[in-house]
Amino acid sequence: MRDDYPRSLEILEIEKEAKDLFTVFVKNTLDGFVPGQFVMVWIPSVDEKPFGVSYLEKDRIGITFEVKGKFTKKLAGMKKADIIGIRGPYGIGFPDPDSSTIVIGGGCGVSSLAPLMEKVKKSNSIIGARSKDMLLFRNRFEDAHFTTDDGTFGKKGFVTEILEEKLSALDKVSQVFCCGPEIMMSRVIEICKKHRKKCFISMERYMKCGFGVCGQCMCGDKVVCNEGPVFESKDVEGNPEFNHFAKD
Amino acid sequence: MITIKSDFLGMKLSNPLILASGIMGISVGSMKKIADNGAGAVTIKSISKEERLGHNNPTMFSFGDVFMNAVGYSNPGMIEAKKEFSDIDRIGVPVIGSVIGTKADDFVAVIEELKDIKFDAIEIPLSCPHTPGFGVLAGQGTPEATYRITKAVRKATRLPIIIKLSANAPDLTIVAKAAEKAGADAINMGNTHGPGMRIDIDSGKPILDFKVGGISGPAITPVTVRCVYDIYESIKIPIIGTGGITTGRDAIEMMMAGALGLGVGTGIYYRGFDVFKKIANEMKDWMKKKGHLSLKEIIGVAHEG
Structure with a gap:
């Protein structure tokens, strides 16, 4: 039961x-967690929200979040030994990556991909953000490709341009994993389809x-x-709400 | 040839299993998924006059056989609902429109606003145990309030009306009779029970954000069976048994107590979206073993002799 x-x-x-981006660490009690799955994080008497796992270690997990509303503001202000609740893991995660998998994250979407970036060829990780101060894991993945919209760090532009370059260069690529704004993911799907x-x-x-x-x-x-x-991209292609509509 | 086809309030159902309101009834897409997984009919998530945000999370959790929720009737309100449910034909099985209100006039207003939606019946829950202003917490489950609200709704629609009652009512048969007398076409016997509460012992805080919530899941099946059994002999209109049905055995048992329709909600949590197909197959397997050909041979048998 x-x-x-x-x-x-x-x-x-x-x-x-980074700016407005924090990681909370708790003991790893997750059974058989697959990167891409999520957990529900509960702050007693406040609310409960879904988050990906950005650090998957034997003894602890880390959950990276952006301070956006009441819940995340509260979480960012919590201290060591304060209590939060974890429920899960839930959902379907990514398949097993091999070393020639490309992993692309935009904004806070990088967080749930980070455990996968540890497994693929170092130069196969692509990380993007609006600006340098909002860029995640600059030191954790030194050899990754970085892009910023404003050019304050890495290449000026979008993660999708790096993907296009890598796929056109005929590097050995088995598959592409992606998490970020839906407009970005839509573009990634198009590029992958083309290649x-x-x-x-x-x-x-x-x-x-x-x-x-x-x-x-x-x-x-x-x-x-x-x-x-x-x-898998084929399962969302043609979905009238993907990249168009989300319920509040 | 064994059949579990069911004729319920003029709806021709492939089986008597009806998606209960509040679970996966949020959109045409979600209900189509349930219909594709074998439900005989589906019920929308209840709609109120105005938009309601509902309670904060956690709104649902489970401890084994006990499932708890305090969603708080979150819904987009009747104007938005009219758009969301404009193409319910796509669902492919009969659709029951669930309507809520804080007073009789509100129920009527929602029914009138949604009159062009092709619902096959209207369900009126007077039994939610965890939303201020509605159901049990607003006294809508008394015989007097049940009569008054049913009467008002009767005047507002020609569609079959299903009144959804709470197992908590101390005078259950009187409430059921009041609904019947006011013009109800069926009783849905069973909402979630309680309310109940569970406290996280490390933080010392109730887990549900609303602190208390309705109880569903396999644990409540015996109470639903008893309630259906109790009202079966006091009313002539058909009964839907809702509360705890998870297996074919539960379904047969509920029918033996007197249910013609079977509400399934939390069963999805325990056995997946295809719980409808699973229950239907288990019912047929049992009927085959016992030599029954149709559900008529089963309904109400616990009352015989």
């Missing part, structure tokens, strides 16, 4: 990663239950929490 309630854990550490590469994307939707019951996270005919959040 299933049990799906938040397990309380003490915060081990909170680290600032006939398999592509997997990770979608974000407002979620309540996290386990495929409430229907809150529907994107067209897809239940994102349960049938995703990672989808």
Whole structure:
């Protein structure tokens, strides 16, 4: 019989990663977690929201988040030994990467891809952000390709331009994993289609239950929490809501 | 040839399993998925006059056989709902429109606003245990309020009306009779129970953000069976048994108590979207073993002799 309630854990550490981007570390209690899956993070008496896992270590996990609203502001202000609840893991993660998988993240989308970036060829990670001060994991993945919209770090432009270059250069590429704004993921899907590469994307939707019951996270005919959040591109192509609409 | 086809309020159902309101009833896309997984009919997530944000998360969790929720009737309101449900034909099975209100006039207003949506029946829940202003917390489950609201709704629509009652009512048969007398066409026997509460012992805080919530899941099946059994002999209109049905065995048992329709909601959590197909197959397997050809031979048998 299933049990799906938040397990309380003490915060081990909170680290600032970049402007408005923090990582909270707690003990690793996740059974068989696959990168791309997510957990529900509960702040008692505040709210509970879905997050990817950005550090997957034997003893601890890290969850990297952007301070956007009341919940994330509260989380960023919490201290070591404060209690949060973790429920999950939920959803379908990415397939196993091989060394020739390309991993592309934009903005906070990089966080759920980071455990995969540790497994692929170093130069196969592409990380983008609007600006240098918002760029994640500059030191963690020194040999990755970096892009910023304003050119303050790495190449000026978008992650999709690096992908296009890499695929055109006929490097050995098995597949592409991607997480970021849907407009970016849409473009990545197009590029992969052109170069006939398999592509997997990770979608974000407002979620309540996290386990495929409430229907809150529907994107067209897809239940994102349960049938995703990672989808092979062919399963979202033609979805009228992908890159167009998300329920509040 | 064994059949579990069911004729319910004029709806020709491939089986008596009906998606209960509040679960996966948020959009045409989500209900189509449930229909494709074998439900005989589906019920939309309840719609109110105005938009409602509902309670904060956590709104749902489970401890084994007990599932708890306090969603708080989050819905886009009747104007948006009209757009969302404009193409319900696409779902492919009969669709029941669930309508809520804080007073009788609100139910009527929503029904009138949604009159062009091709619902096959209207369901009126008077039994939610965890939303202030609605259901049990607003006293809508008393015999008097049930009569008054049903009567108002009866005047507002020609569609079959299903009144959804709470197992909490101390005078259940009287409430069911009040609904029938006011013009209801069916009773949906069972909402979530409670409310109940669970506290996280490390933080000392209730887990649900609303602190209390309705209880569903396999644990409540015996109470639903008893409630259906209790009202079966006091009313002539058909009954949907809702609360805990997870397996074919539960379904047969509910029918033996007197249910003609079977609500399935939390069963999706325990067995997946295809819980409908699974239950239907289990029902047929049991009927084959026992030599039954149709559901008529099963409904209400617990009352015989």
